[in-house]
Amino acid sequence: MGSLSTLRLSAVNPGPAIGTEQPTIRTTTGALSFGQGIVGVDRGGACSLRAAAVGPRPSHRQSSSSFVVSAESMASVGMVLQDLPRKMASLPASTAAAIGGFSLLLLFAYILKGRVGQRQGQGRNSNLRPLPEVPGVPVLGNLHQLKEKKPHKTFTNWAETYGPVYSIKTGASTIVVLNSAEVAKEAMVTRYSSISSRKLSKALDILTSSKCMVAMSDYDEFHKMVKKYILNNVLGPSAQKRLRGNRDNLVENISKQLNDFVNGHPCEPVNFRRFFQNELFALSLKQALGDEVKAVYVEELGTTLSKDEIFKVLVLDMMHGAIEVDWRDFFPYLQWVPNKAWEDKIKQYAFRRKAVTNALIREQKKRIATGKDLDSYTDFLLREAKTLTEDQITILVWEAIIEAADTTLITTEWALYELAKNPLKQELLYQEIQKVCGSQKLTEDHIAKIPYLSAVFHETLRKHSPVPVVPLRYAHEDTELGGYFVPAGSQIAINIYGCNMDKNQYENPLDWIPERFLDGKYDEADLFKTMAFGGGKRVCAGALQASLISCAAIGRLVQDFEWRLMEGEQDNEDTISLTTHKLHPMLAKLKPRRSREEIMRPTEEVLIR
Numbered sequence: 001m002g003s004l005s006t007l008r009l010s011a012v013n014p015g016p017a018i019g020t021e022q023p024t025i026r027t028t029t030g031a032l033s034f035g036q037g038i039v040g041v042d043r044g045g046a047c048s049l050r051a052a053a054v055g056p057r058p059s060h061r062q063s064s065s066s067f068v069v070s071a072e073s074m075a076s077v078g079m080v081l082q083d084l085p086r087k088m089a090s091l092p093a094s095t096a097a098a099i100g101g102f103s104l105l106l107l108f109a110y111i112l113k114g115r116v117g118q119r120q121g122q123g124r125n126s127n128l129r130p131l132p133e134v135p136g137v138p139v140l141g142n143l144h145q146l147k148e149k150k151p152h153k154t155f156t157n158w159a160e161t162y163g164p165v166y167s168i169k170t171g172a173s174t175i176v177v178l179n180s181a182e183v184a185k186e187a188m189v190t191r192y193s194s195i196s197s198r199k200l201s202k203a204l205d206i207l208t209s210s211k212c213m214v215a216m217s218d219y220d221e222f223h224k225m226v227k228k229y230i231l232n233n234v235l236g237p238s239a240q241k242r243l244r245g246n247r248d249n250l251v252e253n254i255s256k257q258l259n260d261f262v263n264g265h266p267c268e269p270v271n272f273r274r275f276f277q278n279e280l281f282a283l284s285l286k287q288a289l290g291d292e293v294k295a296v297y298v299e300e301l302g303t304t305l306s307k308d309e310i311f312k313v314l315v316l317d318m319m320h321g322a323i324e325v326d327w328r329d330f331f332p333y334l335q336w337v338p339n340k341a342w343e344d345k346i347k348q349y350a351f352r353r354k355a356v357t358n359a360l361i362r363e364q365k366k367r368i369a370t371g372k373d374l375d376s377y378t379d380f381l382l383r384e385a386k387t388l389t390e391d392q393i394t395i396l397v398w399e400a401i402i403e404a405a406d407t408t409l410i411t412t413e414w415a416l417y418e419l420a421k422n423p424l425k426q427e428l429l430y431q432e433i434q435k436v437c438g439s440q441k442l443t444e445d446h447i448a449k450i451p452y453l454s455a456v457f458h459e460t461l462r463k464h465s466p467v468p469v470v471p472l473r474y475a476h477e478d479t480e481l482g483g484y485f486v487p488a489g490s491q492i493a494i495n496i497y498g499c500n501m502d503k504n505q506y507e508n509p510l511d512w513i514p515e516r517f518l519d520g521k522y523d524e525a526d527l528f529k530t531m532a533f534g535g536g537k538r539v540c541a542g543a544l545q546a547s548l549i550s551c552a553a554i555g556r557l558v559q560d561f562e563w564r565l566m567e568g569e570q571d572n573e574d575t576i577s578l579t580t581h582k583l584h585p586m587l588a589k590l591k592p593r594r595s596r597e598e599i600m601r602p603t604e605e606v607l608i609r
């Protein structure tokens with residue numbers, strides 16, 4: 001999919017939730033509240049995050065085949081662009097010559113198109129202002145200015161000059177970039193009916209099997225159905241309650257492993273990511289499949305893969321695949337130029353992902369055939385999702401795995417980094433924890449009683465927004481944003497990082513100050529204080545799980561250990577990848593605050609609530 005011709009306009013038909021169980025969370029009345037946008041707000045302020053129904057749009061995916069990718073792993077077009085100049089340089093000579101021969105023609109077409117476009121835009125809606133444009137060069141537009149690896153930062157810098165809403169050109173495409181919470185909210189909520197679809201890069205089209213997953217689909221019947229499935233079975237409040245044991249085990253295991261490591265290697269720094277990543281991946285497999293996975297035989301590859309190798313195929317390789325550049329994305333009129341090596345590479349990623357996910361599902365089918373049912377997404381999909389094809393089930397199971405395995409890690413690592421860097425704030429958090437927990441081990445039951453813990457979590461999401469740019473949306477009809485005219489065919493980049501760095505919204509936005517969320521402006525239970533989870537009908541389905549895991553882990557690991565950064569780690573804040581992975585894993589020195597026996601003893605039943 002992904003071609004314009006398949007987009008259909010559909011009138012918004014606001015309706016009740018569609019049996020989808022969405023987290024019910026109190027929302028703030030503060031400036032960042034999406035109120036009626038995300039959902040309906042009741043009089044008491046309780047806000048249930050329901051996806052309102054939109055007029056039916058036929059699903060084109062019922063028979064599509066098998067490729068996927070995660071929302072978090074495909075955030076920004078700018079990241080995709082980072083490699084473009086290198087890729088162009090490595091083109092075969094014949095291709096390069098063909099492109100060179102076309103450049104004059106393209107230049108002419110570009111100028112002509114720009115003029116006509118301007119006239120059309122003004123003619124169509126003369127009441128609205130034209131968008132400010134970041135000056136670029138003919139043909140490339142602003143592509144050459146997005147070479148560096150952090151487009152969200154470039155976008156934020158441009159906002160200083162051009163304001164919170166402006167347009168850029170990436171080759172032949174126009175992208176409207178939004179950098180303030182107010183205008184982002186307008187795009188996600190008020191104007192959603194005009195910009196509810198996505199136009200994917202070639203790589204993403206292959207890897208998502210033409211938008212065949214919750215996070216990458218257009219807002220249609222398929223999306224509503226599969227979002228309901230994932231919420232009811234994995235991510236909604238009831239499912240999270242049922243799956244609580246997995247999260248408790250994760251926190252318990254990490255604390256014990258860190259303690260063993262510190263006792264066994266007292267002089268070595270701790271690479272927290274190594275422990276957390278492993279446990280988080282185990283949890284994501286358990287939630288998706290029901291069983292623990294140590295290894296799996298993959299018939300199509302003729303080999304048995306270990307858990308680490310499965311992680312590589314299902315998570316790491318797919319992240320790389322998602323940012324592979326096909327320069328033809330920016331110059332659709334050059335689609336005819338072959339790029340076979342590139343296509344083969346992406347298809348290979350997709351093939352391996354499908355083979356491994358199918359092997360994992362096959363194991364569960366064997367289990368189910370013995371009469372052993374488990375509370376898992378796979379069990380549900382195989383049993384109940386009769387309208388889905390086998391390939392679609394493969395993709396949806398894979399989606400649940402990759403989405404759980406990445407962004408929660410990023411948030412937790414950055415939070416512990418900030419706490420290790422700020423000993424006074426860490427001490428404050430520790431004191432708050434002890435006041436509430438005493439000699440009990442901190443669990444999820446304590447989180448609501450420790451506002452400073454929640455403030456640490458939200459301030460980390462704000463400063464280190466794990467998905468810095470929302471996967472691009474697409475305006476399928478003329479619309480407006482921030483009082484500017486936005487022509488049909490524009491792509492919309494919501495720069496979450498830019499919104500969270502807005503000086504009008506946050507004082508000293510570059511500083512990490514959890515206290516800013518304790519000043520009474522924000523409802524403590526509001527999961528959406530910052531823009532980090534997006535908003536509106538496409539709000540992150542995993543926000544509840546991410547906050548439970550991250551808060552419980554941060555709290556417990558500060559309760560059990562004193563964290564200090566290793567020498568030289570103070571300003572090690574560089575990021576990599578589409579999500580804001582810390583480029584260098586945090587290296588910390590840990591000092592246990594309790595005896596080994598205390599850390600190893602099982603967690604007590606907690607009777608708070």
Ligand code: HEM
Binds near residue numbers: 230403
């Ligand atoms: C701190 C952690 C996380 C952050 C910051 C985050 C952020 C986001 C953002 C910004 C979006 C895009 C919203 C849009 O397109 O407007 C999104 C979508 C989504 N996320 Fe997350 N996410 C996190 C964790 C998770 C987890 C743990 C899961 C699942 C296990 C998950 C599942 C999803 C799904 C299914 C969607 C698509 C929702 C839709 O299109 O309707 N996320 N997330």
